[in-house]
Each structure stands twice: as C-alpha cells, then as structure tokens.
Amino acid sequence: GQNIDQPTEMTATEGAIVQINCTYQTSGFNGLFWYQQHAGEAPTFLSYNVLDGLEEKGRFSSFLSRSKGYSYLLLKELQMKDSASYLCAVINSNYQLIWGAGTKLIIKP
C-alpha cells in the first residue's frame, strides 16, 4: 500500500525552531508538498520538493531525500500564528496526490 507518516502532534515555544518529519512509501515519486492548515480552513501551500536537498523560503524550509523516502519541514522563529496542522503530500507515479494525516503544531508563549 501507499502511506505517509507524520507525527500526530508537536509542541514548541514561540521564537524557537521546530522540525516536522514526513516519511513516505508510495508507488513512484513525482514530488512532495507541504501545506499549512488552520482549523476550519482549507490548506495553504508552503513548499514543493522534487529534487534532493533543502529549499528555503523565509522562515520555512523543506528538505527532501528521495533515497530515504524522507522529508522535513523546518520552521524558524516560531510565531503564535504558526499554530496549525502541517500536511505532507506526495505525488506518485500515477500523478495521484497521497496525503498524510497532518501534524498538529502547538506553539506556547
């Protein structure tokens, strides 16, 4: 089968750094997305990785290792508004988007 694993919940402190991991097992790979979703809202796009390495975009960075089936989302200088769920999604060889269950990130003052 195909599955994506992420931690269910993480807690971090305002101003700190947090890394959210994602491991995947899919039939083929054509890219990996990270989305942010606040409660009751639709997901918003954060990043897309298709090649190995680190993609940096402001306070957020995303890393991919295709050989390990592994990605992480790194959030720096955490703000209270970063409290949300973070969804990892992979495009497989059939161009289907496979979603993880999301990681709920709780930011404490």
Place this chain on the structure above:
Amino acid sequence: GAVVSQHPSWVICKSGTSVKIECRSLDFQATTMFWYRQFPKQSLMLMATSNEGSKATYEQGVEKDKFLINHASLTLSTLTVTSAHPEDSSFYICSAGGQTDTEAFFGQGTRLTVV
C-alpha cells in the same frame, strides 16, 4: 497564485435534503478539479475528480449517486450532496491543479452540518 473560490463556507441542513457546493476558478481555466472530504483530525480524502464536459471519476467507496458532480464549464464545478444524513457532516474542499508537478490551489472549504 491562482484563486479558487468555494461557496458556501458553511451550511446547516436537515436530514434528507440536498446541498449544492460550488467551486469556481476565478482567474484561470480548470479542465480538472478535485473534491476532497476531511473529517476532524484526519487527512484529506479524495472523493472524485471532476472533468469538464464529461463524467466525474469517483474514488472507491464514494457513492456517485449520492455525491453528484457537475463540471459544465472550465471555471465551475459543483458537488451536490443528495439526501444528506448526519454522517455526511464534514469539511468539503475543492481544488484545481496539484495532480502533476504544480501547486494545488484550494477553495476555502465548506463545513456541512446535517441535523
């Protein structure tokens, strides 16, 4: 980025009635749109792929006669939940793009509560 507008944002309906949810691409033409359902604390689940001018493709386990999808134009797809039951209460989200190597643009989502 592109804009996808979904309406209504929330709706409450009685059991047995039907509810229509609209998904519009405001600044681009979408030959394909996707409908997802999300239960609390769970992942997005693809319900169906909406194809302009042809029948939708439903995922396994999704009742096509219950969840009617119409994609009559390049900018509008509709999802109608027919004879709604309380177990249909969920968050429904539409999107365009994202099934190749491009970003997926999501509508705002519709929270449906069936009482």
